[in-house]
Amino acid sequence: MGFVFPALVLIGVFLIFPALWTIYLGLTDFRLTGLAAADPQIVGVDNYTAALGDERFHTSLWLTVQFVLGSAIIGQAGLGFSIAWALRNRTGPVKRVVEGLVLLAWILPSSVVAFLWIALLDRDQGTLNALLHMPGFAWLLDHPMLSIIVFNTWRGTAFSMMLYGAALENVPPSHLETARLAGASTFQQLRDVVFPRIRGHMLTNLLLISLWTFNDFTSFQITAGGPEGRSEILPVYIYNVALSGGRLGFGAAVSFLVLLINLVLALVYLRLLRGRRGAEA
Amino acid sequence: MISLHGLTKEFPGGVKAVDALDLEIADGEFFALLGPSGCGKTTLLRTIAGLETPTSGRITIGNNDVTGLPPGRRDVAMVFQDYALFPHMDVTANIAYPLRIKKVPRAEREAKAAQTASRLSLSELLARRPGQLSGGQQQRVALARAIACHPTVFLFDEPLSNLDARMRLEARTFLKRLQRELAVTTVFVTHDQSEALAMADRIAVMSAGRIMQVGTPSEVFQRPSSTFVASFIGSTPMNLLPGVVKDGTLRVAGAVLPLPEGVAGGEEVVYGLRPEYMDLSVTAREDAFAGHVSVVENLGTSFLVTLEVTCDSGEHLVQAVVPEDAEPAPGGAAWAVPRHPRALVYRDGELVTP
Amino acid sequence: MTVGQEHDQAVTRAVPPARAARADTGRVRHAMGAIGRATFLAAVAGFFALPLLWLATAPFDAHPTITASFPEFTLNNFRSLLDNPYVLTSLGNSVLQAAGSAVLVVVLAALAAYALSRVRIPGRDALLYVLLLLSSVVTGTAAMVPIFELATRLNLIDTHLGVVLTLSGGLLPAAIFILKDFMDGTPTSYEESARVFGASPLQILWHIVVPVIRPGLATIAVWAVASVWGSFLTPFILLRSPEKSPGAVILYTLYTEGGSPRLDLISTFSLLYSLPVVLMYIFVSRKYGFRFHGGIKR
Ligand SMILES: Nc1ncnc2c1ncn2[C@@H]1O[C@H](COP(=O)(O)OP(=O)(O)O)[C@@H](O)[C@H]1O
Numbered sequence: 025m026g027f028v029f030p031a032l033v034l035i036g037v038f039l040i041f042p043a044l045w046t047i048y049l050g051l052t053d054f055r056l057t058g059l060a061a062a063d064p065q066i067v068g069v070d071n072y073t074a075a076l077g078d079e080r081f082h083t084s085l086w087l088t089v090q091f092v093l094g095s096a097i098i099g100q101a102g103l104g105f106s107i108a109w110a111l112r113n114r115t116g117p118v119k120r121v122v123e124g125l126v127l128l129a130w131i132l133p134s135s136v137v138a139f140l141w142i143a144l145l146d147r148d149q150g151t152l153n154a155l156l157h158m159p160g161f162a163w164l165l166d167h168p169m170l171s172i173i174v175f176n177t178w179r180g181t182a183f184s185m186m187l188y189g190a191a192l193e194n195v196p197p198s199h200l201e202t203a204r205l206a207g208a209s210t211f212q213q214l215r216d217v218v219f220p221r222i223r224g225h226m227l228t229n230l231l232l233i234s235l236w237t238f239n240d241f242t243s244f245q246i247t248a249g250g251p252e253g254r255s256e257i258l259p260v261y262i263y264n265v266a267l268s269g270g271r272l273g274f275g276a277a278v279s280f281l282v283l284l285i286n287l288v289l290a291l292v293y294l295r296l297l298r299g300r301r302g303a304e305a
Numbered sequence: 306m307i308s309l310h311g312l313t314k315e316f317p318g319g320v321k322a323v324d325a326l327d328l329e330i331a332d333g334e335f336f337a338l339l340g341p342s343g344c345g346k347t348t349l350l351r352t353i354a355g356l357e358t359p360t361s362g363r364i365t366i367g368n369n370d371v372t373g374l375p376p377g378r379r380d381v382a383m384v385f386q387d388y389a390l391f392p393h394m395d396v397t398a399n400i401a402y403p404l405r406i407k408k409v410p411r412a413e414r415e416a417k418a419a420q421t422a423s424r425l426s427l428s429e430l431l432a433r434r435p436g437q438l439s440g441g442q443q444q445r446v447a448l449a450r451a452i453a454c455h456p457t458v459f460l461f462d463e464p465l466s467n468l469d470a471r472m473r474l475e476a477r478t479f480l481k482r483l484q485r486e487l488a489v490t491t492v493f494v495t496h497d498q499s500e501a502l503a504m505a506d507r508i509a510v511m512s513a514g515r516i517m518q519v520g521t522p523s524e525v526f527q528r529p530s531s532t533f534v535a536s537f538i539g540s541t542p543m544n545l546l547p548g549v550v551k552d553g554t555l556r557v558a559g560a561v562l563p564l565p566e567g568v569a570g571g572e573e574v575v576y577g578l579r580p581e582y583m584d585l586s587v588t589a590r591e592d593a594f595a596g597h598v599s600v601v602e603n604l605g606t607s608f609l610v611t612l613e614v615t616c617d618s619g620e621h622l623v624q625a626v627v628p629e630d631a632e633p634a635p636g637g638a639a640w641a642v643p644r645h646p647r648a649l650v651y652r653d654g655e656l657v658t659p
Numbered sequence: 660m661t662v663g664q665e666h667d668q669a670v671t672r673a674v675p676p677a678r679a680a681r682a683d684t685g686r687v688r689h690a691m692g693a694i695g696r697a698t699f700l701a702a703v704a705g706f707f708a709l710p711l712l713w714l715a716t717a718p719f720d721a722h723p724t725i726t727a728s729f730p731e732f733t734l735n736n737f738r739s740l741l742d743n744p745y746v747l748t749s750l751g752n753s754v755l756q757a758a759g760s761a762v763l764v765v766v767l768a769a770l771a772a773y774a775l776s777r778v779r780i781p782g783r784d785a786l787l788y789v790l791l792l793l794s795s796v797v798t799g800t801a802a803m804v805p806i807f808e809l810a811t812r813l814n815l816i817d818t819h820l821g822v823v824l825t826l827s828g829g830l831l832p833a834a835i836f837i838l839k840d841f842m843d844g845t846p847t848s849y850e851e852s853a854r855v856f857g858a859s860p861l862q863i864l865w866h867i868v869v870p871v872i873r874p875g876l877a878t879i880a881v882w883a884v885a886s887v888w889g890s891f892l893t894p895f896i897l898l899r900s901p902e903k904s905p906g907a908v909i910l911y912t913l914y915t916e917g918g919s920p921r922l923d924l925i926s927t928f929s930l931l932y933s934l935p936v937v938l939m940y941i942f943v944s945r946k947y948g949f950r951f952h953g954g955i956k957r
């Protein structure tokens with residue numbers, strides 16, 4: 025048990041402590057500048073009531089839900105699984121090239137990646153418009169959410185692909201063959217043989233990528249939440265109110281709300297994936 | 306010598322895998338722990354190794370009480386059911402691993418590993434990884450690793466169960482010879498009664514964490530002390546038929562048999578006889594079980610015949626082993642004649658035949 | 660081949676028409692499936708390659724625009740990039756911070772994951788989930804002020820150590836979570852066998868566990884390096900002097916005095932800055948394999 029200790033110390037000091045502090049800040053009117061910066065006052069749940077009543081928070085929450093659903097669950101997990109499925113029991117250059125490209129998108133530094141996508145989607149000189157022969161189409165202005173959803177799918181699919189790739193190796197070929205002999209279609213094979221076997225992997229994967237996507241800040245470097253807040257997902261919203269707007273106490277309260285939402289999300293996943301297994305057993 | 310005194314291992318949740326167990330294993334003995342799956346054999350072995358801490362009771366090895374010692378200081382070597390060969394080390398490194406822990410210099414331990422390997426005909430394979438070995442080779446590497454550190458006790462957990470049938474027979478003979486040569490006290494876990502009978506000096510038959518009988522293979526085979534042991538030992542299970550004592554005779558499944566020793570009038574007993582001690586007659590006899598031949602199984606040099614016997618006490622299956630060329634056709638009537646002196650009688654599950 | 664075909668035809672001829680038709684549709688379906696799969700993979704490759712084009716062309720272009728286009732080949736961009744005094748030091752800083760964090764994360768996560776995988780304590784999984792949740796919030800923006808304050812009080816402002824410790828704290832829960840899956844997947848009999856031979860817990864870890872889960876450790880190391888390599892906010896807030904800033908921060912200083920991005924420098928530096936992680940990934944995946952084992956086994 026002594027082995028856990030060093031990690032716990034580091035986590036305790038640099039994770040739990042700032043987290044508790046953030047929760048505390050959420051109860052104050054702390055600001056980056058001005059009077060409340062020097063002498064913050066406890067304001068109780070004011071920040072929370074303010075946030076819950078804030079139209080901008082609601083919009084942001086709704087955008088975040090779209091972002092997580094679109095880019096994490098459908099995008100990363102869906103595409104990642106499809107690639108893993110298409111590449112299963114394949115070897116050779118096709119597999120290496122496809123996997124390599126997907127992984128490249130994942131390991132490149134975030135700051136670099138943001139520039140790549142700005143260059144891709146630029147209105148006048150973007151590669152995409154040049155390719156599609158539709159110069160002047162303003163992807164980032166007209167479809168900011170779509171842009172960042174596609175971006176985040178591109179960015180994060182590798183993790184799901186690798187996780188599902190490993191999971192699919194654990195599905196005994198004889199099970200799939202049995203299903204095929206019984207005349208099962210691909211869909212039926214997936215539903216009856218594959219998914220029940222990899223449920224644990226799906227849980228891990230969905231949990232991690234949803235959390236990561238929920239708190240992902242990279243999209244700020246592409247759209248900065250704009251235009252007019254139309255791609256202001258929660259991490260960007262927090263940045264805008266807490267660091268740009270200087271309302272730190274309020275931002276901290278929103279962070280805590282995000283934590284609670286993440287907690288609910290995690291519980292829902294655990295319920296869904298564990299509960300159904302229990303019912304089967 | 307290994308002695309266990311009142312050894313109990315209770316898992317969280319209340320499962321008593323080992324229940325107040327007393328046992329003495331002599332020096333140099335090849336001792337088998339035999340029992341059905343889940344009866345606590347592995348747990349007992351792991352408790353002796355020190356991998357499980359007993360809930361109560363004591364373990365001594367030689368003259369030392371080792372109950373509180375960690376596994377590494379008990380001077381035992383264990384071969385696991387899955388062999389537990391380290392996948393990232395080659396055969397030499399695997400065999401030499403115990404010596405590496407004992408800080409034996411590299412050259413010396415590699416020489417020792419090579420020597421042990423050659424004894425087990427593994428010399429060709431020294432540079433291979435476990436993944437490149439067959440099941441039988443892996444098993445021998447695991448043995449070599451156990452031998453290389455010269456322990457006072459070997460603990461084997463079903464070491465043959467991952468081998469195919471023919472390999473298993475070879476490995477049996479090999480293991481028994483090896484143990485004889487090394488003369489190291491060996492505790493051997495198996496659920497296969499034929500393995501225990503063939504290899505062990507003595508056998509302990511276990512059930513539900515307790516020892517049902519301890520004895521040499523012949524003792525256990527010829528005089529199982531309970532119906533549990535009787536039904537567990539023997540490649541063809543013993544016939545166990547309900548009987549009642551009446552008018553100075555024993556009535557079993559329609560047959561009228563002479564009264565065996567040790568039973569009194571009016572008692573309900575269980576009559577036990579191995580199929581090998583049952584002869585088949587095609588003519589009716591009063592001292593035989595009358596029935597219809599339902600199944601005839603070829604055992605190679607003999608046949609196992611199953612009779613369906615219907616009588617007042619219901620329907621019973623009686624089995625007999627007949628020599629080749631003497632097997633009856635299925636469906637016909639036949640009489641199974643017990644060789645009376647071989648019969649055993651059980652009352653309340655316990656042997657009463659003296 | 661021919662024998663098989665003849666056999667096929669023979670079978671087709673012998674079976675009733677309905678069944679032959681079904682065999683045909685089966686074959687058609689199979690062919691469609693193969694074509695569909697190839698198309699899908701081609702589309703995936705295109706989708707993932709498209710944004711990368713710019714990175715491959717712009718750095719070598721004398722007059723880079725935002726469009727990926729065939730470059731007017733030059734290496735001048737690299738020369739003018741190296742004129743910037745902070746570029747090379749920033750790479751060194753990135754290496755220092757990424758390597759420091761990766762070592763810390765891998766060592767501490769391996770120790771913790773091993774213990775958590777082998778010891779049954781109630782609430783262990785719940786603890787991991789809670790840490791995971793906390794880590795995603797603390798790496799967010801609102802916690803930056805507490806982190807800044809904390810670093811100030813611990814005298815870690817403007818030090819590499821401050822960046823390393825903060826980033827490691829955020830990465831550890833997910834690293835433990837992923838590594839624990841690897842540990843759960845390795846049989847305990849390896850370790851028990853070593854224990855019977857007298858190996859100490861540290862010897863077991865070093866001789867047995869680490870080599871067996873080496874691909875997992877390598878994966879976590881790459882993941883940690885890649886995360887730190889791209890981190891912008893934490894070093895931006897904790898470091899004051901540009902001599903200590905990593906590449907991710909320096910990238911955002913490559914603007915003209917008028918405030919517009921210097922595409923020639925940005926694209927070139929992006930390429931330069933991406934290469935080390937890509938090379939590291941290639942090296943590690945060749946040597947140890949690269950995979951997230953995943954799955955909570957029960
Ligand atoms: N770690 C454990 N925790 C709880 N119960 C266990 C554990 N190991 C074994 N048992 C239980 O103890 C009993 C004996 O198991 P075991 O010793 O493995 O049997 P055998 O080796 O004879 O098949 C079984 O009922 C099993 O379920």
Ligand SMILES: [Mg+2]
Nearest residue numbers: 343346347348
């Ligand atoms: Mg067992």
